[in-house]
Each structure stands twice: as C-alpha cells, then as structure tokens.
Amino acid sequence: MRDIHALLKQRHRLGPLEPRKGGLAFVTVPRENLRGLLLELRDTHGFTHLVLLTAVDWMEDGLFQLTYMLNNRGRDLTLGIRVMIDREEAQGDTIHDMWPTAATYQRELKEMFGIDFPGSPRLDEEFILEGWTDLPPYRRDFDSLAYSQQTYAERPGRVTHDPREYMKSKLYPDGV
Amino acid sequence: MTFEWIQVPYALATLFIILNYGLLMTAVVRKLAARVGGRPGIPVWQNYIDLVKNFALRSKINHGVMYYLGPVFRLSGGIGLILFVPTIYGSSWAQNFSFAGDLVLALYFIFFGTLGMALGAGESGHPHSAIGVSRGLAQVTTAELPMALAVYSLAIQYQTLSITEIVAAQQGGLFNWTLFTNPLAVVAAMFAFVGTMMRSPFDVVLAPQEIPIGPPTEYHSAYLALMQTNRAIFPIAKTIIYMNLFFGGAANWAEFAIKVFLLYMIPAVIGVVHPRFRVEQSIRFFLKWGLPVGILAILTV
C-alpha cells in the first residue's frame, strides 16, 4: 500500500496515508483529483472492485465526507478514499461510467443526504423513501425521534428510561 | 336414442357421487404432496369447509357479465362432460345421457371450460389473468393434440364414436383393453392426460411464483367456490373418459373408484417431484413427443 501511495502522492495531491490493520488504509484526496485517481487505481493498480460509496456528515465543520472504498482482490488491499465536499452546496462527481453499480449508491446518497451527482442515471427517482417531504433523513440536523413523535401516533404507556439512571436505580436501590 | 325422465335424477345422483369423490380426491392429492414433504397436510374434509367458507363470504365484486359467466361456463364444462359420458358400464342408472356420437361432444366439453375461463378472466382486467389465459390456451391446444389423434385412432380401431360401444368392445378380460390392443394411442393420450391435469411440470398456467395463480387471480367468494366445484368435478370427469376409452371402463362403483384413483394419481405423483416447464418448453415437449406418437397410433391401427 505504501508503495502505491508514494507513487501517486505527488500526482494526485494525496493526503497522508492512514493505515489500519489487515491491508486497510484511508487517504484524503481533493475533489478535482478524484476521478483521475480512481481511474489510475482501477486500471493500473488492480483496485477493480468498488466496495462501497457512502457519505459521512461532519455537520460541525460544514462538510460532507464521501468515502469511496476500493478493493484489490489479488493483493488483499482495501483503500478508503475520502473526499471532502461543502455541505451547503453538496455536489459530487458521478462515477457510474466507471462502475455501473455506483449509480445505485449515488441515488441513495441523493435521497438520504441530498448530495447531488449531476449526470448520474435515474438520480431523481425515488429510491427508498416514498413521498418524502422533509430534510434528507441521514443528515445530522434531521431529528428522527422528533419527526417520529410528530408524525406517528403512539400507544400510551410506553416508558423511556435513561439507561444510566435506570441501571443505577436497579443496581443500587438504596441510593448508595 | 330414447329419452326418459327418470334419467334426470339418475344423472344428478351420478353427479353428486362424482362431486364428493372429486372433493375427496383433491384433498388426497394435496395430502400426498404434503406427506412427501413430511407434513401431515390438510384434513381430507378441508375442501368442504373451504367451499362453505367461500359461499359464506359477505362481499363480492363483479367486473362485468363475462366475469360472472366465466365460472359458470367452466362449471358447465365439467358437468356437461359428466352428463354425456357413461360412468358405469352396464349400469341402468349411471349411463347418463350417452348417445352414439358422445365422444365428439366430450372432446368439445373438455375444451369448453377453458374457453369460458378465458373470457371471464379476460374481463377481470388483471394482467396476470390475461397472461395466464394466453398460456393456458396455448398449452391446452398442443396438449390436446395427441388426445385428438388417439381418439381418431380409436375411432378407426373400433369403428364407432360412441363411448359405450368402445367400452363394450373392451370387455371380457384384461387383454381386451385398449391399453393392450392399441398401446401407441394410449401413450399419446397419456401425454395429453398428464399435460392437462394442471400439475407440474405442466402447471405454468397457474404458476404462483410468476403470475399469482393466473386466470383466477381476481376470482373470489362464490365465484371462486364455483370454480373450486369445477376443480373437483372436471378432472374426475376427464379421468372417466380416459378410463372408458383406454382402461376397459368400470362395471361397478368399486372398480370405478379404484381405476379413477390410480389414473388420477399418475399426474399427481409426477407433479410432486418435478419443477414446471415454461410454456414454450411444454409446447415443444408435446409437439416433439406427443404428436409423433399420436400420428404413429393412427398409422399402425
């Protein structure tokens, strides 16, 4: 992995390599260099398998992190490529022409995070949700519990405990 | 042929016996499949309860006149078949309305129910019904082809079109049966028999995994109950024809019960252990195996 990183570092402006155990490593790349990097990894270095494409919401920093996980079966290497994009104008670059299956991931990201991928097929079709009118639900500022309480009727009698307090009262009933 | 009024209650009595026998047989076949799978299966009287339940449902939706007439046609196909086929040879009351050319009429009635069903299911407007019907008509047409050829062969052999006379010609010992006098015709006819009994591998018409039970998709309540009644009567009636034509007929009710049971079990047993053909595969199967045997049967008579 280090050899590949050293080879591509300059050309694609890669960040430092963060290795984890078992042939897994993560690296950050600017959005402009993503496409070239993916193409080179796929065609030259044997990272032919797109494992997953997902996003992480770093709301505090105003960023979305797109994670492209690529795998090289022969050498058992997995490389997670991080791309930071702006949270306000969330937009990524479609890679469905490289991996057709990426179109599905991009459809999900569009629906669940509101990240746009111009040019990706069937992007605006409903994927999982139907008739959704609120914020994209996987964003951190969407409160699932509050939405659920405001939308769905609840059966009275359900009790919610704070686990810490509840355990304390069960374990030490005398309040020791 | 002379007509006597006493024949009407006699025929109705035959019909009643056959209805009950058919309901029990359907349950027995399902129990057989269940036993092969290792289950106890439904109780044998389950079909009666299902019938009562379906008649007892409160709401019904009608999609039009033909939708209503579909099950009626289907049932009249089954009952008509029974009424014109002599059930017990030599019996004075189970002769029904058989006459000199009843074989031709019987062949017509075998097809009649399917056509009625096609009209009814088409009116229900469900795409799965339409697909099921088109599959059913295509498959039944080719499956009945060997049967028709076998019947020609028999007509040439016995020089008659009356079922009673064909049965009469087969009396007097096992080796007088058509099974032994004209084996090729029997083989051809058995292709048709297995092919039209709606069991695997030729049950693509109903195929729950593809077109949820096909033509009857929209049928419910009393409409479905009518079709269930027909599902009990029609296969037995068809089996009676085969029994009469090829297996020496039946001289009493015990012989009838045993022969029909054995014949009925052939497609059931085959069906338990086979997946189903696609419709064009089963058509190909009948054209490839059934048709040549049928032609051979005519040529070798």
Added chain:
Amino acid sequence: MKDVDDKFLKNLDRTVPLREELRPRKVTTPDGQEIEIEPLKDYFCEAAPKVHAKSYFPIVEDFYNWARANSLWILGFGTGCGAIEMRPLMTPRFDAYRYGIQWRPTPRQSNLLMISGYLSVKTLKRAIRAYEQMQGPKYVVGLGSCTINGGMYWDSYNTIKRLDQYLPVDLYIAGCMPRPEALLAGFMELKKLIKAGKCEGANKYAENFATYKANQKSVIKDWDMPDYNW
C-alpha cells in the same frame, strides 16, 4: 413518555404532486381515436366499503363462522422480519395446514392479512391496498411488538407505531419476533374469536372509514396508488 420534542419541527409546507402518469390527460388509442382518461377515476374504485349485515338466523351465522374459522386463507404478504417465521409454519415442523390455515397468493381470495412485523410507510400503503382488496369478513393479525407500539423502532422516522390506527386489528401476537408456537397459539385464539362472532373488522373499517382514511393520509404523503400494485 417524553413530551414531544419540538426543537425540531417537521416540514409541513411541501406536498407531493400527483405522479405524471396518474394525471388526467388525452391519449390516442392504437386505432387512432382520441380519448380523455383520468387514471385515478378509471382504474380505482372510489366507493367507500359498505357495512354487511350478519345472516338473519343466528344458527346460520354460527355455522358460517365455524366454516370461516376452520378455513383461514392467509395472504402471503411478508411485510417485515416476521415473514421468516411464516415459512416454518408451512413446513413439517409446525405444519399449520392441518388446522385449515392456507396461504393464498392473491388478496382477493384471502381472509386473513398477517402484518408480519414493522410497517414502513411505503409498505403500509400496499398493505392498506391489499386489505381493501380482500373480501369480507376479513381479519388482520399484527405480529411482533413493532406493530403494537413501535418496538425497537420506536424512534424511527419511517415506521408506524400503532397498527390499529390504520387498519382494524383483531389480534396482536407479541414478541420480537414471535416464535412459530406463538403464531399457532395466536391462530387458535383468532379461531375462538371468529367462532364467537367477535371479528367484525371489515364492518368496523367501513363504519369508521373516514377516521381510518384520515389517519392513513396523515402518514402516507404520496397518496396515489400505482395500478395493480400488490
């Protein structure tokens, strides 16, 4: 129970427009005729369900109820995880067929709708449609704690919490997920209820149709039903 969390307020302004293929429009038929169609009117029945009276003679009704109880046809619609325990019910270990319970592939022919587990909003729409296609008297059994009060999806934004708000439920079977033995016990209990004439869910649905519809529409925003979606 916690009070409603109002720091976050759900968006009420946006509505979902009717899908294009379901809007009224003019089409040209294959033989060149021009006709106007209104899919929602043409393809769907708008009439509200009717209340059907019981049989006039109690003894006939009792006999009918006995037959209905002993011939339960279940719609094979696996709506949630509970569906995985339905399959052992059809097979040697727990064979439910011996009690007259059978599976039918189409809603028209079935009498019992098993809601096998949590219902997401998208499935709820299909379940309602399947329920309305069934012929009365019809029964609904909710399976698992998620149909009773949300279960472990109590804070999910996409699953309903109380099934009886949207469909008339005759029986709940608790558990996550209920074991096949519990299901069989539930069926026996349902049979007792049917024989006692207490399962009038279809009539209840017809009587309170407006309430049920209002509840359903408060959850399902995309209220156009694709044709033959079941």
Added chain:
Amino acid sequence: MFSFKPDRSQYPAPGPDGKLQIDLETGKYLKLWQGPNHPGITGNMSVELTVCGDEVVEGKTHVGYLHRGFEKLMERRTFIQVFPIVCRVCVPEPDFNEYCYAAAVEDLAGIEAPEYAQWMRTLILEMGRFNSYMMFLGGIGGALGLGITGQWMTYVRDLMLDRFEELTGARIYHMFILPGGVRGHLPEGFEGRMEEVLDTAERYLADIDRVMFSNSVFKTRTKGVGVIDPALFEPYGVTGPNARAGGVAKDLRKDSPYLVYDQLDFEVATATDSDIFARATVRRADVQTSIDLIRQILKKMPKTGPAMAKIPNVLHWKIPRGETYIKGECSRGEYGYYLVTDGTGYPRRINVRGPSYTHAMALLEHLIPGTNISDVAALMVSLHTYPPEIER
C-alpha cells in the same frame, strides 16, 4: 427442431439518452408489477417489468418497503445499544451483522477478542451460512414450481435453528456476538447433537441432489438462463457465490482470512457456466463446505477459555475518532460494516455494505431485459438477495 426465436425487431429502440423508448399507450407493451406482495419475490421488494409478449424488455427494481432507517437509529444509540439492533438488518442471516459490528468496534477501541470467542464466532457464522443456504435451496426449487425442496430444506433449517436456540436462546435473532467476545460457552453434549443435525442434513441434501439437480426439467429451466458475463463481475461489484459460479474463485475466507479461517481446511467451490444452474450447484457445494467446517471447528476449537475480553463500562464507553471497514464472506458475498467514530459515546456513522445491494439493484436490472417472465422469479432467487440489507 422447433425453434421459437423471438422477433426482436419489434423491440423499443434506445433513445439518445440510452433509455428505452417505451410508449405504453401503443398497446404493444404491458406493465407488470411483481411484488411486493407476490409469491415469486424474495422478500418484500418489487420489480416493475415491461413485457412485450412473454419477453421482458425492461425491469426496474423498487426497494424501500423494509426501510427502518437503521443507519440513522444507530447514530442515536450508544455503542452497546447498537448491538441488539444490528442483527435486525438482515433477517435470514443476522449473525454476520453482529460479527462485523463487533469486529469494527473492537478494531477502533483496540480490544482483542479472546481465542475461544474467535472460534465460537466462526462456528456461529458457519451455522448461519448453512441456514441461509437452506433458504436458497428451498427457494430456487420453489421458484420453479418444485415445492418439495422448500419443505425439506426448511425442515433441516428448523433443526439447525434448534441448535442455535440451545446455544444462544433464540431462533432467529441470536444477539450472541457482542463487542468484546461472545455471550457464552458451548453447552454440554452440543457436539453430538450437532453431528445428528449434520447427518440428517446430508441425507436430505442427497435427496435434493436426486430430485432437483439431476432432474431434467430443472436443467432445462435453468441451464443457459440468466448468464452473467464474467467481464461484468468487477463493474457490477459481483461477489460471493454469484462470482464463483462464473469461475472466479473469490472467497474472502481464503483471500483475506478473518477469525480462524486460516486454521481451517477447506476448498472454494467454483463452476464455469455462470447461469442459474451453476449458481445453484456452487451453493450446493458450499453447503457441504459449511457442514465440513462446522465439524472441523467443533473438533479443533478449545474446550474452555474466556468468552469475553474486558471491555470498558458500557455506559461511559467512548471510542476515539477513527474509521474502519470490516468485511467477511457471508452466504451471498462480501458483507461489510463501515464504522466512523468521532470520540463521543455514539457512532458517527455506520454504513452496511450488503451484497444484495449491488446484486438486486444494478445487476438484476441489467440481467432482466430479454428474459422470459417465467424466469424472472428464478433469476432473482438465483442471485440470492435479501431486501432488508439493501435498504436497511
């Protein structure tokens, strides 16, 4: 002799954007919805078919009927509260979720599960794999109208569920593999009872060989149908038995051994034709591998030892910022958990990579055009997809 080649000149032409130009109002095409309530669909999803005669010209997968928002719910729960809900992600083979989640948390928190727990996890995963294959073998017969295989295989699966119940106390959701180890030890006499189950299973599998795999009707229906070109494996992310049926010996148990798979002796089964029949035979061979592996594990695993590593107080458990990806070979292909933590007591993001995600969406939509309506159900079952892991 009789050739029924469909007339493809009637087919819709692709437009400038690559989409098919299908005008339903010409009356030439029919829209068919298969699912979500349809006996031929694997679980609660639907396929929207456009048919022309008996041939399907376009197929679209629709999912979301089982969406519970797991990835959102996990963000709202502490690390130990996530553990009981992860198994609900995939119903027929829940243990893989537990393992992947536990391993991901252990990786980020720097905990090493004890050796006994590693062996136990392998045993649980193989038992789960066996169950999942039983569902498949029953399903593929059922999709082609051979209901009897479903009966037999569900019966065998019930026997294995009994062993699960004995070991974990639950039939379906076992919640046995938790971060730090496993919940318990093998009960007394477990090996003997497991051996009985495996013997019964082998007897039933021999019957399946006779009834299904050597049945000429089954071969006619499945051979040459639903072929995935091996060149499509990489672009479409095909993994697991679906890829092995095309001659690519992809198996993470061999390629990237996790748990104790490097100490076990097994072969990866492959086939060459990449059609429905090949996919079924590969799975049939894999069941045998699974049975052998369970026997080996029970023989080789340590008899005693700690089942749990020491984990911090779960009420105050904070995991430092980091991200990891844990993968494993489940019965359908590569199953993985992508876990991101931000130093608080809650996960920042968990993404579940289910193999059905690529198989049932992009791949199925690619395979459906040109098949017969009758084959759609078998094709879907042969890809072995479970909808809950697509939408989570």
